[in-house]
Amino acid sequence: MKRKLSFDGWLVVAIFILIIIIIIEAIVIKQIIKEKEVEDVKEEESYFVLYKGCEIAPAPGNQNPLDFSVNLDETSNKKYNTTYYNYENGLYKGETQGEFKFEGGGYNEVKNVSKIALTKKFNSIPRAYERLDKVPKEILNELKDYENVTADLLDIDGDGTKEYFVCVQDLRTENNKPVAYSAIMLFSHDYAHISDLVVINDGVYNTAKNKTVKKLTDEDYIFIDLDRVEYIDLNDDNIMEILIDVPQWEEMLLSIFNYSGYQVYGEKVILDSVNP
Numbered sequence: 001m002k003r004k005l006s007f008d009g010w011l012v013v014a015i016f017i018l019i020i021i022i023i024i025e026a027i028v029i030k031q032i033i034k035e036k037e038v039e040d041v042k043e044e045e046s047y048f049v050l051y052k053g054c055e056i057a058p059a060p061g062n063q064n065p066l067d068f069s070v071n072l073d074e075t076s077n078k079k080y081n082t083t084y085y086n087y088e089n090g091l092y093k094g095e096t097q098g099e100f101k102f103e104g105g106g107y108n109e110v111k112n113v114s115k116i117a118l119t120k121k122f123n124s125i126p127r128a129y130e131r132l133d134k135v136p137k138e139i140l141n142e143l144k145d146y147e148n149v150t151a152d153l154l155d156i157d158g159d160g161t162k163e164y165f166v167c168v169q170d171l172r173t174e175n176n177k178p179v180a181y182s183a184i185m186l187f188s189h190d191y192a193h194i195s196d197l198v199v200i201n202d203g204v205y206n207t208a209k210n211k212t213v214k215k216l217t218d219e220d221y222i223f224i225d226l227d228r229v230e231y232i233d234l235n236d237d238n239i240m241e242i243l244i245d246v247p248q249w250e251e252m253l254l255s256i257f258n259y260s261g262y263q264v265y266g267e268k269v270i271l272d273s274v275n276p
């Protein structure tokens, strides 16, 4: 004679099946998380940044992007011929397919990319900068010795207060010779002069040193300006890095800074002259 299962019996069976399902689900979820972690690590390992088509280290410090890998082999082709997320002048410029090419002159670069190209898409411009029409008088008062003062305003570290990135330029005569002084400075939201990031003590080329200041043309000297500065988060920590393209004789010098809690991280650049 068949015995019918009682209600309690069915309940035990149902609970048993439920427990089995939960265990299986837990195993599956664990496996998915594990696979995702492996993928994330892979993505992290393969993430890199290009500046003007050359790979850079996205951390504070000075570097010459032209020093980047010059291997024209399968590995480089495979690595650099990939999808890039492009940025320039504080704007996202869309996605492109990069092409690694030999440029001649002893270095290689990736073509079909903007000034800054990342291989991972994330919120790299969490806050937009503002080019100021009027520099605050508190800053102008401190910099009244300089002919030309311009500024960008941006909360670089995301703490809710905006910092000032100030460029000063001054063309003057010292010992009867023309001198072109320029610098990029950082001021806090409350106008404290935090640091000079890049200083060019003299941007007049040797070939023009015998001219008078009034006779100099734009080709005779170089000033640093705010168009050489980019603000972008390169490592997805919501703190935007400050990239300064320092004018150099034939070489390239990219200086990356970080700023948070009134502290600047990076190597200040002081160039006595732009001559070789």
Ligand SMILES: [Ca+2]
Pocket (backbone or CB within 6 Å): 154, 155, 156, 157, 158, 159, 160, 161, 162, 163
């Ligand atoms: Ca801030």
Ligand SMILES: [Ca+2]
Pocket (backbone or CB within 6 Å): 232, 233, 234, 235, 236, 237, 238, 239, 240, 241
């Ligand atoms: Ca960052």
